[in-house]
Amino acid sequence: MSGPTVRDVAEVAQVSLATVDRVLNNRGGVSAKVVDRVKAAVAQTGYVRNLAAANLSRRRVYRFCFVIPSGDTGFIALLHEALAREQQRLMEEQVLVQVVPTKPFDVEDQVAALRNLECDAVAVMASEAPEINEEIAALHASGVRVISLVADLPSSGRDAYVGPDNVMAGRTAGEFMGRFIKDQGNVLMIAGSLAARDHSERLLGFRMVMQERFGGCTLLPAAQGADNAERVEQIVLEAARDRRLAGIYAIGAGNRGLVRAVRTLAPRPTTIVHELTPTSREALRSGTFDLVIDQDILSGVIAAVKIMRDLTEATTPPADAGRIKLNIYSRENIQ
Amino acid sequence: MSGPTVRDVAEVAQVSLATVDRVLNNRGGVSAKVVDRVKAAVAQTGYVRNLAAANLSRRRVYRFCFVIPSGDTGFIALLHEALAREQQRLMEEQVLVQVVPTKPFDVEDQVAALRNLECDAVAVMASEAPEINEEIAALHASGVRVISLVADLPSSGRDAYVGPDNVMAGRTAGEFMGRFIKDQGNVLMIAGSLAARDHSERLLGFRMVMQERFGGCTLLPAAQGADNAERVEQIVLEAARDRRLAGIYAIGAGNRGLVRAVRTLAPRPTTIVHELTPTSREALRSGTFDLVIDQDILSGVIAAVKIMRDLTEATTPPADAGRIKLNIYSRENIQ
DNA sequence: AGAATCCTGATTGACGTACCTCAGAAATTG
DNA sequence: CAATTTCTGAGGTACGTCAATCAGGATTCT
Numbered sequence: 243m244s245g246p247t248v249r250d251v252a253e254v255a256q257v258s259l260a261t262v263d264r265v266l267n268n269r270g271g272v273s274a275k276v277v278d279r280v281k282a283a284v285a286q287t288g289y290v291r292n293l294a295a296a297n298l299s300r301r302r303v304y305r306f307c308f309v310i311p312s313g314d315t316g317f318i319a320l321l322h323e324a325l326a327r328e329q330q331r332l333m334e335e336q337v338l339v340q341v342v343p344t345k346p347f348d349v350e351d352q353v354a355a356l357r358n359l360e361c362d363a364v365a366v367m368a369s370e371a372p373e374i375n376e377e378i379a380a381l382h383a384s385g386v387r388v389i390s391l392v393a394d395l396p397s398s399g400r401d402a403y404v405g406p407d408n409v410m411a412g413r414t415a416g417e418f419m420g421r422f423i424k425d426q427g428n429v430l431m432i433a434g435s436l437a438a439r440d441h442s443e444r445l446l447g448f449r450m451v452m453q454e455r456f457g458g459c460t461l462l463p464a465a466q467g468a469d470n471a472e473r474v475e476q477i478v479l480e481a482a483r484d485r486r487l488a489g490i491y492a493i494g495a496g497n498r499g500l501v502r503a504v505r506t507l508a509p510r511p512t513t514i515v516h517e518l519t520p521t522s523r524e525a526l527r528s529g530t531f532d533l534v535i536d537q538d539i540l541s542g543v544i545a546a547v548k549i550m551r552d553l554t555e556a557t558t559p560p561a562d563a564g565r566i567k568l569n570i571y572s573r574e575n576i577q
Numbered sequence: 578m579s580g581p582t583v584r585d586v587a588e589v590a591q592v593s594l595a596t597v598d599r600v601l602n603n604r605g606g607v608s609a610k611v612v613d614r615v616k617a618a619v620a621q622t623g624y625v626r627n628l629a630a631a632n633l634s635r636r637r638v639y640r641f642c643f644v645i646p647s648g649d650t651g652f653i654a655l656l657h658e659a660l661a662r663e664q665q666r667l668m669e670e671q672v673l674v675q676v677v678p679t680k681p682f683d684v685e686d687q688v689a690a691l692r693n694l695e696c697d698a699v700a701v702m703a704s705e706a707p708e709i710n711e712e713i714a715a716l717h718a719s720g721v722r723v724i725s726l727v728a729d730l731p732s733s734g735r736d737a738y739v740g741p742d743n744v745m746a747g748r749t750a751g752e753f754m755g756r757f758i759k760d761q762g763n764v765l766m767i768a769g770s771l772a773a774r775d776h777s778e779r780l781l782g783f784r785m786v787m788q789e790r791f792g793g794c795t796l797l798p799a800a801q802g803a804d805n806a807e808r809v810e811q812i813v814l815e816a817a818r819d820r821r822l823a824g825i826y827a828i829g830a831g832n833r834g835l836v837r838a839v840r841t842l843a844p845r846p847t848t849i850v851h852e853l854t855p856t857s858r859e860a861l862r863s864g865t866f867d868l869v870i871d872q873d874i875l876s877g878v879i880a881a882v883k884i885m886r887d888l889t890e891a892t893t894p895p896a897d898a899g900r901i902k903l904n905i906y907s908r909e910n911i912q
Numbered sequence: 913a914g915a916a917t918c919c920t921g922a923t924t925g926a927c928g929t930a931c932c933t934c935a936g937a938a939a940t941t942g
Numbered sequence: 943c944a945a946t947t948t949c950t951g952a953g954g955t956a957c958g959t960c961a962a963t964c965a966g967g968a969t970t971c972t
Contacts, residue, residue, distance in 0.1 A: 245671075247957095248958075248959070249958085259922085260921060261919090263960070263961080266959095267959095267960075271918075272920080290668040290669050291959080292633070292957090292959070294628075294629035294633045294957095294959090295633050295927090296958080298627075298959075299958075300959075301926085301960090333580060410909065410910055411910075413909040414909040416909070417907050417908065417909040421757055424759065567904065569904060569905075570905040570907075570910070572752050572753065573752065574745065574748040574752040574786065575905070577745075577900070582929085583929070592950075594951085596949090596950060596951075598930070602929095608948085608950090626928090627927090628929095629927095629929095630927070630928035632929090633929075633957050633959090636957060
């Protein structure tokens with residue numbers, strides 16, 4: 243009733259259990275001829291590994307580290323929350339996740355955090371800096387698998403990137419911005435820091451679309467808000483002195499300041515931001531924000547763990563495994 | 578390391594393994610005092626039954642049926658594809674999934690399909706009809722757990738619904754339609770069949786938003802395209818005789834006809850459709866469609882299986898487990 | 913020919929739970 | 943007090959896979 247087992251495969255292939263095991267878990271040491279026979283037997287019997295039994299038997303414990311900025315608001319808070327929730331579930335799959343918080347924008351601290359990690363794989367969210375790239379390269383050389391999270395670090399030699407296509411995110415923002423503001427007026431772009439690759443890529447994508455298809459708008463010079471609410475608020479208020487401020491595209495954190503600023507303006511500029519946080523959700527619902535482009539960080543964490551497991555098992559993860567989907571939220575589809 | 582086991586519970590409760598087993602699987606024959614002690618020990622240790630080991634031990638195989646319309650195009654094709662892909666993975670978890678295709682819009686055939694099913698749980702996608710509701714009620718009474726998929730059947734007494742909030746889907750479509758067409762012109766709505774609850778709910782949501790916030794538009798009477806490309810094409814061409822056709826909202830299938838029709842029109846009306854299929858993806862990319870509102874059917878299938886398993890285990894699934902997210906796609910974020 | 917290497921078989925003990933039997937202790941009954 | 947019933951303990955086997963060991967046969971090399 244419950245399907246064929248390794249025993250049946252062994253019988254059909256005329257080999258021992260040990261040999262079937264060697265083939266199935268490719269441990270090597272089996273001649274090509276026998277390998278073929280076993281594989282044929284698997285196909286013939288329709289054998290499928292019983293995952294429950296496999297997990298039960300194999301008691302390997304994976305040790306993964308997440309090196310990410312600390313923070314108790316916005317997206318970073320959601321990331322920590324998602325990690326905490328997943329930790330529970332992952333325990334049951336013998337995955338131990340350790341979170342190593344770093345000081346935001348502090349390269350030295352982030353480098354220090356990457357030192358002396360005791361684990362099989364690391365997921366890093368950091369800005370682009372040569373020191374960090376070097377540290378990651380060193381980690382990688384010492385046998386630890388490394389993936390970049392949310393913001394890619396392509397020149398670090400990381401094994402994989404888990405996060406959204408940030409150029410696409412920016413392009414998407416541009417598309418909706420252009421249509422919503424009817425292709426006219428000034429548009430303010432606020433990034434957190436241009437050193438953060440996710441921010442600069444979004445900016446790039448946004449600019450591209452606006453220039454390609456919405457030439458009626460004027461793009462103001464990109465401002466840097468340092469993910470700081472007060473800074474962001476000031477930037478907006480300053481830009482709003484010009485009466486033709488039609489749209490605001492906010493990349494990165496500091497949305498609370500953005501809400502405060504936009505609420506004082508009349509007419510209210512079309513506002514598009516990233517990441518569905520309690521703040522942006524509320525602003526969306528109340529009509530202060532017009533669109534939120536979100537990366538589902540929980541699915542990102544899940545994907546990251548999966549890829550880290552694949553990497554430590556030396557099985558190549560599927561090519562698109564790390565690509566997190568972009569979710570678009572308007573006031574009508576907040577969930 | 579990998580969580581407490583029955584052994585730990587037994588030790589804490591100062592009883593034997595056999596007694597813990599008797600309590601956990603309530604086999605009776607244990608005094609109230611000891612039962613309490615064991616339960617306290619469970620709470621104290623944080624013991625959770627290892628489902629994998631349990632299923633392994635008792636050789637349980639889940640048998641689930643998906644009763645869904647047949648079809649090799651559009652959303653239904655994607656659904657079948659997703660099921661086929663999941664089937665592979667689910668075999669490993671001792672879940673046997675059987676797909677029972679039904680003739681679309683054929684109530685009699687769908688009722689027949691629901692008869693004589695040999696399984697633990699069924700997922701049904703069907704129109705609303707009293708005969709179907711009755712059949713589901715009968716199934717349910719005979720101990721089979723039933724969930725509705727994509728289109729809800731609330732008065733059937735199904736155990737759960739897995740699918741998007743279709744009113745929300747319609748409202749979202751309305752929100753973007755209103756903003757894109759700048760609140761003026763005629764809007765054509767094409768449903769497949771108003772008997773399909775997902776269609777009627779989307780229509781309802783769309784109408785609500787348009788009336789609430791976009792009073793400048795005129796809603797044409799809702800047309801029924803029977804999920805048929807030719808029908809849909811004709812409906813559009815007819816409505817387009819009026820020069821003020823500013824927008825089209827297409828619920829349900831038949832998008833190939835929609836593409837053909839819209840391509841002949843100038844100016845091209847703003848077109849919003851449902852489900853990201855090869856057809857709608859291509860239309861989005863080429864600029865024929867403006868927005869696609871998609872339900873990720875793969876995640877729907879996964880959620881459905883999870884819920885069916887919970888139901889057959891008599892553990893109540895989390896309240897929001899069946900809610901599939903809505904994904905919004907513009908030409909810039911197709912993936 | 914002898915030694916080294918490679919391939920395969922046979923066997924064993926986990927993993928955590930379910931389910932069974934048998935025996936003995938404790939509590940209840942007549 | 944003896945006879946019964948109720949409760950509990952001890953121990954075992956099974957589920958299907960992983961992982962490891964040991965031993966011996968077949969090849970290849972020197």
